[in-house]
């Protein structure tokens with residue numbers, strides 16, 4: 001007769017816990033798998049399948065990671081030649097300035113990737129609800145980028161006043177000081193090493209993150225780590241990621257979220273004179289914001305505050321390096337720097353495209369759009385619409401209507417940080433080229449692997465030529 005072995009109580013509890021943990025891990029992995037399938041695997045399969053049938057859309061949405069916006073210009077023209085609204089197998093796609101503005105400002109179109117199933121009973125809706133993660137993600141509700149009125153209006157009101165043109169003007173002197181300090185550092189390094197300096201890691205990335213950290217009350221010492229996490233998290237805007245990249249991206253978001261929870265808890269105990277402390281206090285005031293809402297607003301404003309402007313400054317350096325005649329114009333007429341920032345945003349925008357879903361049957365550009373249709377609005381293509389911009393592929397810092405670009409989107413979701421980005425772009429570029437009049441990009445420029453966010457990850461430059469150049 002086999003011996004009946006009864007494990008001691010402690011061991012049983014341990015086994016239970018281990019089983020519980022294993023089940024917990026299995027469930028987490030299953031949910032992660034469903035999130036990947038819904039956000040990346042299935043859309044990728046659909047896009048690739050319709051690309052095989054000649055659909056041009058795949059070339060754009062799955063364009064080679066790290067490709068330059070200029071590589072896509074011929075594709076924009078192919079879409080343009082086919083009319084104002086291209087009907088792809090996966091979604092519709094707009095490259096026309098007027099049509100994109102119409103979609104972005106229409107109440108018939110909302111943010112979000114999946115066909116809105118308001119009852120929440122469809123298979124996709126149920127799978128999305130089951131697998132939803134509690135971790136902050138820029139394109140998941142309750143992020144500003146993924147909510148609509150009335151919630152969106154309520155959230156946005158809480159943060160708008162800090163980013164108005166007037167409020168941003170007050171940050172100008174401090175921004176100039178931060179830029180000057182960074183330039184001092186790199187000048188010292190360039191003079192000592194006589195080597196090229198990578199302007200993205202030493203300048204373009206550090207300027208916006210330092211400014212937004214000060215506005216929000218995030219310790220500046222964390223900026224290098226935050227930039228690292230931002231790199232991983234930026235991939236969350238892309239579609240069709242492979243499983244490994246997706247997991248790495250979620251790991252970055254998770255670490256960011258853990259830090260954010262801890263930081264907000266700290267501010268609840270030790271409030272400062274900054275925007276995040278004010279948001280935390282608001283939550284403590286009553287039933288105004290849930291923890292998740294607070295993290296969504298704080299996380300997005302912080303991440304959007306540094307993940308995009310780095311590319312405006314980097315893309316601007318490259319354009320000005322490649323077009324010395326435009327730099328000459330700016331030297332002679334420095335009042336044009338602000339317009340130059342808009343012309344850079346127009347020609348080489350940090351955000352390639354965004355998208356909207358029809359929440360009811362609608363009509364756009366004379367075409368009937370059934371409820372649930374996704375329209376990808378290609379901001380970078382609208383910026384080269386010849387109906388709006390004369391000689392659209394030419395970089396012209398004197399262009400009178402450069403500001404009509406759609407790089408900050410439009411309508412309810414118009415970029416909250418547009419004034420701040422413009423000010424940082426203008427100042428950041430002007431101060432750099434004033435300090436190093438002989439700046440020259442050397443060696444290989446490298447681009448970020450992201451598709452939606454466009455910019456350089458490395459821009460090696462020779463700054464001092466002749467080397468003994470110094471400034472007062």
Ligand code: HEM
Nearest residue numbers: 144145304305308309312350354408409413415416417421
């Ligand atoms: C050159 C730099 C920037 C570019 C090109 C840019 C671009 C954009 C775009 C295209 C959108 C709208 C996306 C959509 O319609 O779906 C957006 C939204 C947003 N941006 Fe920016 N952005 C920049 C800088 C900033 C900065 C510095 C901040 C910091 C406050 C910021 C905060 C936001 C926020 C919070 C939203 C969400 C607004 C909403 O949905 O209501 N952005 N940005």
